[in-house]
Amino acid sequence: MSFRVGIDVGGTFTDITVLDEESGEIREVKKVPSDPAQPLAILDKALSNLRAVWGGSSVSTLLHGSTHALNALLERKGSPTGLLMTEGFRDVYELGRQWKGDEVFNIFYPGPKRFVPRRLVGEARERPSAGGEVLLPLNLESLDQSVDRLVAQGIESLAVVFLFSYLNPTHERQAGERIRERYPQLFITLSSEVNPVWREYERTCTTVLNAYLGPRMEGYFSGLRETVRRHFPNTHPFLMKSNGGVETPATMAKFPLHSLMSGPVAGVMASHGLGQRKSLRNLITLDIGGTSCDMSLIPGEVLFRSESMIRHHPVRGDSVEVESLGAGGGSLAQVRFGRVLQVGSESAGSAPGPACYERGGEEPTLTDALVQLGHLNPQALLGGEMIIDRKRSEKAIGDRIAGPLGMSLEDASLGILRVLATNVVSSMRTITVERGYNPGDFALVAFGGMGPTLATAIASGLGLREIVIPTNPGNFSAYGMLLSDLRYDLAATHLLPLSEAGLKLALEGLHGLAERGERSLSEQGARCGGITVEWLLDMRYREQAYKLTVPISQKAHLLSLDEISEKFGAAHERRYGHQAEDEAIEIVNLRVRAFATLAGPRSPQMERVSGAERPSSHREISFPSGRVRVLVFDRGCLAAGFETRGPVVIEEKTSTVVVETSWGLRVDEEGQLRDS
Numbered sequence: 086m087s088f089r090v091g092i093d094v095g096g097t098f099t100d101i102t103v104l105d106e107e108s109g110e111i112r113e114v115k116k117v118p119s120d121p122a123q124p125l126a127i128l129d130k131a132l133s134n135l136r137a138v139w140g141g142s143s144v145s146t147l148l149h150g151s152t153h154a155l156n157a158l159l160e161r162k163g164s165p166t167g168l169l170m171t172e173g174f175r176d177v178y179e180l181g182r183q184w185k186g187d188e189v190f191n192i193f194y195p196g197p198k199r200f201v202p203r204r205l206v207g208e209a210r211e212r213p214s215a216g217g218e219v220l221l222p223l224n225l226e227s228l229d230q231s232v233d234r235l236v237a238q239g240i241e242s243l244a245v246v247f248l249f250s251y252l253n254p255t256h257e258r259q260a261g262e263r264i265r266e267r268y269p270q271l272f273i274t275l276s277s278e279v280n281p282v283w284r285e286y287e288r289t290c291t292t293v294l295n296a297y298l299g300p301r302m303e304g305y306f307s308g309l310r311e312t313v314r315r316h317f318p319n320t321h322p323f324l325m326k327s328n329g330g331v332e333t334p335a336t337m338a339k340f341p342l343h344s345l346m347s348g349p350v351a352g353v354m355a356s357h358g359l360g361q362r363k364s365l366r367n368l369i370t371l372d373i374g375g376t377s378c379d380m381s382l383i384p385g386e387v388l389f390r391s392e393s394m395i396r397h398h399p400v401r402g403d404s405v406e407v408e409s410l411g412a413g414g415g416s417l418a419q420v421r422f423g424r425v426l427q428v429g430s431e432s433a434g435s436a437p438g439p440a441c442y443e444r445g446g447e448e449p450t451l452t453d454a455l456v457q458l459g460h461l462n463p464q465a466l467l468g469g470e471m472i473i474d475r476k477r478s479e480k481a482i483g484d485r486i487a488g489p490l491g492m493s494l495e496d497a498s499l500g501i502l503r504v505l506a507t508n509v510v511s512s513m514r515t516i517t518v519e520r521g522y523n524p525g526d527f528a529l530v531a532f533g534g535m536g537p538t539l540a541t542a543i544a545s546g547l548g549l550r551e552i553v554i555p556t557n558p559g560n561f562s563a564y565g566m567l568l569s570d571l572r573y574d575l576a577a578t579h580l581l582p583l584s585e586a587g588l589k590l591a592l593e594g595l596h597g598l599a600e601r602g603e604r605s606l607s608e609q610g611a612r613c614g615g616i617t618v619e620w621l622l623d624m625r626y627r628e629q630a631y632k633l634t635v636p637i638s639q640k641a642h643l644l645s646l647d648e649i650s651e652k653f654g655a656a657h658e659r660r661y662g663h664q665a666e667d668e669a670i671e672i673v674n675l676r677v678r679a680f681a682t683l684a685g686p687r688s689p690q691m692e693r694v695s696g697a698e699r700p701s702s703h704r705e706i707s708f709p710s711g712r713v714r715v716l717v718f719d720r721g722c723l724a725a726g727f728e729t730r731g732p733v734v735i736e737e738k739t740s741t742v743v744v745e746t747s748w749g750l751r752v753d754e755e756g757q758l759r760d761s
Contacts, residue, residue, distance in 0.1 A: 087105075087106045087143070087145045088104060088105060088106065088143050089103075089104040089106055089144070089145060089147075089148070089567055090103050090104070090148070091150075091564060091566035091567045092128065092131065092148070092149050092150070092563060092566075093150050093151070093348055093351060093563040093566065094119060094127070094149070094150070094153065095119055095151075095152070095348060095374050095562075096121065096156075096374070096377065096413075096415075097119055097375025097376050097432075098116045098119055098374065098375060098534065098559075099117050099127050099128075100116050100562065100563040100739075101113070101114070101115040101116070101560070101563060102114055102560045102564045103139070106145065111556075111564070113135075114557045114560050114738065114739060115131075115134075116534075116559060116560065116739055118438075119434075120436065122436075124153060125308045125309065128149075132312060132313065132316040133316060135316070136316045136317065141316065141317055141318065142318075142319060143317075144320045146322075146323065147313050147317070147320050147321070147322045148322075148325060148566035148567065149323070149324050149325065150324070150325030150347040150563075150566055151344075151347060151348050152345075152346075152347070152348045153302070153305060154341050154344045154345050154347075155395075157298055157302070158294065158297070158298065158345070158395055159396065161198075161200070162301070163200065163242075163300075163301055164240075164241040164242045164297060164298075164299065164301055165205075165238075165239050165240045166200060166201050166205070166240060166242045166243070166244060166293065167201065167206070167207065167240035167242070167243045167244070168201045168205065168206045168289070168293055168296075169206075169207050169208070169209055169232065169235070169243060169245045169246070169260065170206060170207070170209070170246055170289075171208070171209065171212060171247045172209060172211070172227065174208075176203070176206075177286055177289055178201065178206065178289045178290070178293065179199065179203050181196065181197065186394070186397070196397070197396060197397035197398050200294065200398075205238060205240060207232065207234060207235050208227070209223065209224065209227050209247070209256075209260060210224035210227040211223040211224065211247060211256045212248065213247075213248060213249045213252070213253050216252065218253070222256075223259050223260060225263060228260055228263060228264075229267070232264055232268065236268055236271070240271070241270075241272065242271065242272040242274070242296040242297065242299045242300055243271050243272070243273055243296060244276070244289075244293045244295070245261060245264075245274065245275050246276040246285075246288060246289045247260070248285070250275075250277040250281070251276070251277060251280075251283055251577070251578050252578070254275070254277030254278075257275045258275065260275075261273050261275050272299035272300045273296075274292050274295045274296040276292040278340075279291060279292055279340055279342065280292060280401045280402070281577055281578070282401060282576050282577070282578045283673075283674075286399070287399045288401065290399050290401075291399070291400055291402065294398065294400060295340060295342040298341040298342060299338075299341060301341075302337075302341035303338040303341070306335075306337055306338045306341075307334070307338065309334060310322055310334045310335075322334055323569075323571075324337045324344060324347065325347035325350065325351055325566055326347060326350075326572060327344065327402060327403070327405065328343070328350070328402075328403040328404055328678075329351075329353070329354045329405050329569065329572065330570050330571060331571060331572065332572075332573075336605075342400065345395070345404070346404050348562060349405075349407045349562070350405040350407060350565075351562040351563070351564075351565035351569065352533070352561050352562040352565050353383070353405050353407060353565070354387065354405070354565050354568060354569060355555070355561055355568055356368055356383065356555075356565075357383055357387050358565075358568055359530060359555060359757070360383065362755075363553065363753075363757070365553070366385050367385065367526050367527040367528065368383040368528055368529075369381070369382055369383070369513065369516075369524070369528070369529050369530070369549070370530050370532075371513075371530065371533075371543065372533040372562065373412065373413055373509075373531075373535035374533040374534050374535065375415040375432070375535070376415055376416075376432045376434055377409050377410065377432075378410040378411075378412040378413060378509055378512075379407050379408070379410075380408045380410070380509075380512060380513055381405065381406055381408070381516075382516045382517060382520070382527075384522060387405055388405070388406040389403055389404065389405060389634075390404055390406050391403055391404075391623070391676075403676075403678070406516075408512060408515070410430070410508065410509060410512045411429040411430025412429045412430070412508055413429075413533075413535060414439065414452040414455075414535045415434055415451070415452065416428050416431070416451050416505060417432060417448045417450055418448075418453075418482075418504075419448070420485065424489075426486065426500050426501070426504055427504070428451065428501055428508065429505065433448060433450050439451075439478070440453050440474075440477045440478055441456050441474050441475065441477050442471070442472070442473070442474075443472055443474050446481075448485065449486055449501070450481075451502065452478075452535075453477075453478035453481055453498075454478075454482065454498040454499075454501035454502055455502065455538065456473060456475055457475070457495070457498040458495070458498050458706060458707040459704055459706040459707060460502075460706060462717070462734075463475050466741075479494060482494060482497050482501070483497075486500070486501065495712075499709055502542070503709060505539075506543055507546065509543050510543055510547050513547050517547075521659065521662075524547045524548050525548050525549065525550060527549060528552065529543070529544050529547075529549050529551070530552075530555070531552055531558065532554070532555055532559070533561070533562070534559045534739065534740050535740070537554045537558050537740045537743070538743050539743075540554065540742070540760070541744055541747075541748045545748075550761060551760065552758075553759055553760075554742055554757065554759075554760070555757055556756045557737070557738075557739050558737075558739060558742075559740040560739050570680040571606050571609055571681040572678070572679070573606055573678075573680070574602075574676070574678050574679075575598045575601055575602055575676070575677045576598075576623075576674050576675065576677075577594060577674065578674050578675075579672065579673075579674070580671065580672070581671065581672040582671055583624065583646060583649065583650065583653075583669070584646070585646070591622065591672050591675055592641070595675050595677060598675060598677040599618045599620070599679065601677075602618060602678075603679055605679070606680070615682065616680070616681045617679070617681070618639065618677060618678070618679045619636060619679075620636065620637050620639050620675075620677060621634050621635065621675075621678070622634070622672050622674070622675065623672070623673045623675075625670070625671055625673055626657075626670060627670070628671075632673045632674070633653065633656045633657060633660060634656075634676065635649065635652045635656055636652075653670055698718065698723055698727055700716040700718050701717055701718060701719045702717045703716050703717055704717060706732065706734070706743070708745060708746070710746065715731075715734055716734070717733075717735075717736060718733065718734070718735050719735075719736060719737070720735045720737035720758075723735070723756075725752050725755075725756065726751075727751065727752040728749065728750065729749070729751075730749050731744035731745050731746050731747065731749065732744060732745055733750060742758060744760060748760045748761070
């Protein structure tokens, strides 16, 4: 036997999916409670159970994703970090940008809290020109003095950001070698390695965040590798990246910033693959777990971004576009400002968890409300493995919501559900309507433990007409890791006019980046014949502040300046609503995406049936429209061709599907549930 294992570590549950590589079948699906304080202990226990069932030589590849790095940033639990700058530019990081974003009208806006205080910023005497030529060689004495001062203050990590190093990285490399010789225990991050792209502040922020995460994530990745090898000596572990690909722990340890969104993106990639099989071009993904709600728009293709913001800090690096909201099964409900019901963004997480989990939680959550409304069966969660106490939910909601607001327990529970669903719908409008997309043109792919439970309520609020609920939806992100590619993204700044001469220079740079990408994938075990490379250009109208990314062909005879200009103009109009046809266009950055596809699971085919299956039970459920008696089906007993109308409940091990009155449901040939 040869298995591939996907493990997705979430804030509340850790999801495990086992793929038989020979048959392409999913052999095991499991969820276990997470422990953010001891993630490796949970992994060790999960792998021990897998080894006991399948044997120590059965797993060939393990793919792992988590929000461990993101949580470390949000909770500010990184390592003491120093910053080394070009002499005279010490305050680039402190000054930042003057644009305040959403806080533009807040005169008391304090600005982002820096991960490196000014006292831990040092300077080295060196200076290149704006074209990359050396004007002043690196002075090693000034370098040593600055680093000695920073080390004396207890730093464990150091970010090195020299002026124009994206054009000429020589001084940064010299500094890196010198520092590693003198202080081998320091984690060193060079901006020319992590983000060799222009704009000093953004490049500095990205380098600082990578250094801030470095020691903590290096230890986590090292522990993960050792844990995997202890249970499965011949297994190759890979880590999910924010760009939807996977990479080895050794490489990711150098660039932990690439793992910030490693958990949520796997579900997006799996949804895209599902849409291609089902001929569904336009999709919105809805991944609701215990802690957060992650959403992504797929208008034919997965969307990527090269820069994002985390707590007002710009972060550079290719990532699948995912919008996150603090809304999940563990979202806390509370009464604020006298009589205002608020749900989220705080979460009960896995410890103590919702009140009904019997783990010490006393605050009411969405899960508690759904238990009270009858949407969730206390005996069916995780196949009965998770103990649910309905009376604890009743007490938590009664004491903290129903009592203070002077309403019934049922109305308070409905209020919790409606507030959270409204928050999700509002966020979905920002990725659809506000970008010029009609939600009615999209199908919703709902997964995660809570996604299928809330899917019809959210789809109705957004005006969607179709919902797809994959098999084992609670583990869909872990399943998505099994579909992931080895992937490597590279970028370099080259400010060039979009002309024959400029395009020729750009192509030379793209060839060099492509060779680096192919070499990196080959070092990770990819075969040269199986590597695919895509070329892209970041472009703007001359002297415009921001740029847009446009893909181009690698075949010289297919490249046309007019065609590239038209592609850019179309992208500009789609994003900003207009074109400036008389303005000159500039190339800003060159980008290359190289990937090698791993063989994924086969799509299972189910036999069609002509008769209707019998429900496993029935119960009363409360909806905003009233309380109704509904049939309950076991999803494992539903075969292809089965159809019914809501209201109806479909229960399975990893999630519960609640179909409201106005929706119909059918089972397709792969066992996916289709609501319309």
